[in-house]
Amino acid sequence: MYPQQIHGYLEKFFTENNCDIIIGNDHYMTVQLTIDMDKKIMNRPFYWKYLENIDGVPNPAKLTFITDQNQLEEEIKGEVVHFGSPRLNQLFQTTKKLGSYVQMYERVLDNPKTKTILTPWLGVNYKVSYYSDQTKEMFHSLGINLITGNMIDSFQEWISGVDLDSTMSKDAFNITYIIKPLRALERLDGAIENIIQRDDHTWADEAKMRWKKDREVLEYFYEGVENKPECYDMEKEAMDQQYEARIKIEIINGGLFYLK
Amino acid sequence: MIIEKSSEWKEGFIERLENREAWDNWTLYNMSYEVVKNSLITDFAGLQSPKYLPNLTPLQHQLEVAQTVIERMNGKAILADEVGLGKTIEAGLILKEYLIRGLVKKALILVPASLVNQWIEELNQKFYIPAMQYKKNYDLNTCNIVVMSMDMAKRSPHKENIYEQNYDLIIIDEAHKLKNHKTKNYEFVQNLKKKFCLLLTATPIQNDVFELFYLISLLKPGHLGNYETFQSAFSASKHNVEHDDFLKELVNQVMVRNRRQDTGIEWTKRRVQTIPIHFTQEEKEIYEMILELKNISPVFSGAFSMITLQKEMCSSKEATYMTLNKMRQKCTDPQEIDYVEGIIQKLMVLEVNSKAEKAYEIISEANDKVIIFTEYRASQAYLQWYLYTKGITSVLFNGKFKKNKRDWMKQLFKDQAQVLIATESGGEGINLQFCHHVINYDLPWNPMKLEQRIGRVHRLGQEHDVHIYNLAIHNTIEEDILDLLYVKLDVFEKVVGDLDDILSSFKKTI
Numbered sequence: 210m211y212p213q214q215i216h217g218y219l220e221k222f223f224t225e226n227n228c229d230i231i232i233g234n235d236h237y238m239t240v241q242l243t244i245d246m247d248k249k250i251m252n253r254p255f256y257w258k259y260l261e262n263i264d265g266v267p268n269p270a271k272l273t274f275i276t277d278q279n280q281l282e283e284e285i286k287g288e289v290v291h292f293g294s295p296r297l298n299q300l301f302q303t304t305k306k307l308g309s310y311v312q313m314y315e316r317v318l319d320n321p322k323t324k325t326i327l328t329p330w331l332g333v334n335y336k337v338s339y340y341s342d343q344t345k346e347m348f349h350s351l352g353i354n355l356i357t358g359n360m361i362d363s364f365q366e367w368i369s370g371v372d373l374d375s376t377m378s379k380d381a382f383n384i385t386y387i388i389k390p391l392r393a394l395e396r397l398d399g400a401i402e403n404i405i406q407r408d409d410h411t412w413a414d415e416a417k418m419r420w421k422k423d424r425e426v427l428e429y430f431y432e433g434v435e436n437k438p439e440c441y442d443m444e445k446e447a448m449d450q451q452y453e454a455r456i457k458i459e460i461i462n463g464g465l466f467y468l469k
Numbered sequence: 470m471i472i473e474k475s476s477e478w479k480e481g482f483i484e485r486l487e488n489r490e491a492w493d494n495w496t497l498y499n500m501s502y503e504v505v506k507n508s509l510i511t512d513f514a515g516l517q518s519p520k521y522l523p524n525l526t527p528l529q530h531q532l533e534v535a536q537t538v539i540e541r542m543n544g545k546a547i548l549a550d551e552v553g554l555g556k557t558i559e560a561g562l563i564l565k566e567y568l569i570r571g572l573v574k575k576a577l578i579l580v581p582a583s584l585v586n587q588w589i590e591e592l593n594q595k596f597y598i599p600a601m602q603y604k605k606n607y608d609l610n611t612c613n614i615v616v617m618s619m620d621m622a623k624r625s626p627h628k629e630n631i632y633e634q635n636y637d638l639i640i641i642d643e644a645h646k647l648k649n650h651k652t653k654n655y656e657f658v659q660n661l662k663k664k665f666c667l668l669l670t671a672t673p674i675q676n677d678v679f680e681l682f683y684l685i686s687l688l689k690p691g692h693l694g695n696y697e698t699f700q701s702a703f704s705a706s707k708h709n710v711e712h713d714d715f716l717k718e719l720v721n722q723v724m725v726r727n728r729r730q731d732t733g734i735e736w737t738k739r740r741v742q743t744i745p746i747h748f749t750q751e752e753k754e755i756y757e758m759i760l761e762l763k764n765i766s767p768v769f770s771g772a773f774s775m776i777t778l779q780k781e782m783c784s785s786k787e788a789t790y791m792t793l794n795k796m797r798q799k800c801t802d803p804q805e806i807d808y809v810e811g812i813i814q815k816l817m818v819l820e821v822n823s824k825a826e827k828a829y830e831i832i833s834e835a836n837d838k839v840i841i842f843t844e845y846r847a848s849q850a851y852l853q854w855y856l857y858t859k860g861i862t863s864v865l866f867n868g869k870f871k872k873n874k875r876d877w878m879k880q881l882f883k884d885q886a887q888v889l890i891a892t893e894s895g896g897e898g899i900n901l902q903f904c905h906h907v908i909n910y911d912l913p914w915n916p917m918k919l920e921q922r923i924g925r926v927h928r929l930g931q932e933h934d935v936h937i938y939n940l941a942i943h944n945t946i947e948e949d950i951l952d953l954l955y956v957k958l959d960v961f962e963k964v965v966g967d968l969d970d971i972l973s974s975f976k977k978t979i
Binding site for chain 1: 470471472473474475478479481482483485486490492493494495496497498499500501502504505506507509510511512513514520521522523524539540543544570571572597599659660661662663664665686689690691692694695
């Protein structure tokens with residue numbers, strides 16, 4: 210992420226969370242946190258506990274972020290935020306928490322004569338990770354039509370072109386789903402497992418080969434030793450953990466979408 | 470294959486479906502999607518860490534080391550770059566990469582006590598890795614990335630606390646300190662679970678090839694066979710190695726080593742000279758009397774004390790006196806005492822120190838900052854006094870100094886004094902690129918100590934050719950030391966690889 214992308218990200222993040230940007234330009238900003246945001250990112254539970262106990266006046270923090278130090282003309286004191294900095298990482302995590310579940314409706318034009326029917330969908334964004342002593346990650350955005358059971362790939366890309374709102378337009382109504390959302394979620398989970406199964410897993414075989422080779426070396430070292438010492442078992446255990454192939458499925462976010 | 474799934478998202482989804490919790494913000498939903506998609510690690514190979522470290526510009530060889538260790542050595546390796554090429558940076562890159570990829574959650578970094586702060590600083594500031602220094606009574610369960618001194622770690626109760634943890638990565642700095650398999654350090658590391666493991670040392674062989682065998686056996690037991698097979702396969706005697714090409718090949722599977730000239734950076738040259746010195750008649754007389762001691766009294770029959778005395782006599786009368794005086798007290802026979810007293814008398818009236826004079830000569834000619842390394846505290850103090858009488862300012866340095874004092878002495882040397890006089894243990898962890906003359910006033914038995922000494926000045930940031938003066942007194946034990954140093958260097962080069970000049974290339978310059 211380039212400095213201007215990070216700057217845009219921060220601006221959007223704080224605006225969406227109702228934190229005022231008091232001052233700033235394209236390279237830095239000072240933000241007045243809300244009480245809620247202070248509790249989320251300032252890591253000072255004792256302060257808030259204390260304040261509530263004495264019934265004091267809350268004073269949420271004001272933070273200055275510098276997104277491009279090189280472009281600053283005046284001397285500004287603040288946290289330098291860049292890709293990889295702990296602060297940005299924290300804001301990413303917070304974003305993830307605050308943007309996990311949505312319910313969205315496609316906007317329809319006002320037309321009292323005809324009501325537009327909206328069809329319910331469940332959309333889920335998955336991250337799949339392959340682990341051994343190395344890693345690789347994949348992303349899948351799946352959607353399922355809750356009436357027909359029809360599934361589609363790249364769901365997120367598809368709806369990114371749709372005009373969505375968190376409340377339903379007056380002149381629209383939605384059909385009640387036939388497939389229950391939780392049941393649909395199971396189907397999507399199944400589809401992900403299918404994708405994984407069909408994938409090429411040479412990586413796991415290769416990890417197994419590395420693992421086997423290392424174990425042979427270890428056995429050679431202790432060949433003929435009758436009472437093998439504790440560190441022999443330890444080494445073996447470490448190897449199991451190092452090379453064992455695992456797959457992790459993680460849901461980033463998802464929600465219900467009512468579409469024309 | 471194991472598939473890990475969490476039901477966490479589903480539970481939150483149920484809360485929303487049943488209207489117990491509010492739905493989230495659509496913009497944040499999209500931002501989260503973008504972030505995850507953009508930071509996806511789409512390939513097993515390659516490094517992610519550089520793009521997370523905009524303020525660090527690793528050198529090409531450092532990036533290559535990180536990649537080689539992760540992709541070809543499966544995260545278990547000896548990082549053996551020559552001194553000053555940034556092994557800490559390489560280790561930091563590897564640790565960062567594993568953290569980003571989620572393969573390491575907990576890491577333990579074991580270093581000499583004097584380097585703890587430096588590691589904490591580098592990891593936090595250069596790599597944004599929240600490493601913390603271990604202190605007594607800390608709960609290791611809550612420290613994920615912890616830096617600890619080896620001396621502390623190997624003792625109870627810390628040792629047991631460490632064994633209870635499940636570390637994914639162990640990093641050991643100055644790993645040549647594990648060369649002796651009979652030490653507590655070695656045993657401690659041997660019993661440590663090592664999933665991923667990095668051993669850092671510029672000098673994986675110091676004296677003989679078995680040190681490398683034991684080091685590799687810690688990292689990957691069996692890689693060089695067990696002790697018996699290793700010994701017979703390479704018919705390894707202490708200072709002679711057969712099948713060295715094959716051995717080198719095996720070693721290179723677990724060790725990465727860059728030399729200064731491989732780094733693509735312009736390095737200044739090393740100019741090494743052996744400076745022969747001749748004793749004065751008076752010095753020679755005393756040296757010969759010391760050689761006679763073993764025939765005079767059983768107190769002096771031990772080879773070790775005799776060697777020490779000879780080496781000390783090659784250094785200064787002050788150093789000699791300290792040892793000799795202690796040993797005199799063990800003598801009982803009046804004749805023996807007389808003989809020893811006789812030597813001491815002669816020492817007292819000795820006026821000239823030929824080696825110190827030579828050192829002074831070199832300093833005057835250099836007319837610049839100079840570091841002198843000596844093996845003896847007494848010689849260190851003498852040299853400071855002697856140089857003072859010649860109008861040359863100097864500061865002392867040794868390993869027992871606390872960090873503040875080290876920094877202060879370094880600053881004094883930089884700003885005010887012409888000479889820094891250091892004892893061996895003062896060698897580690899100070900960087901003195903602003904100086905380019907090194908006098909090895911006494912020679913150590915271990916050639917890698919010389920390499921470590923020179924590494925203090927011949928490192929990144931040095932702008933001048935580095936001059937190294939090895940002083941050796943003609944017809945004394947120092948000539949034997951010099952011979953042995955050549956033999957040891959030969960073993961190192963056969964098994965580990967070439968080295969920059971430590972000794973002058975002409976074997977017999979004396």
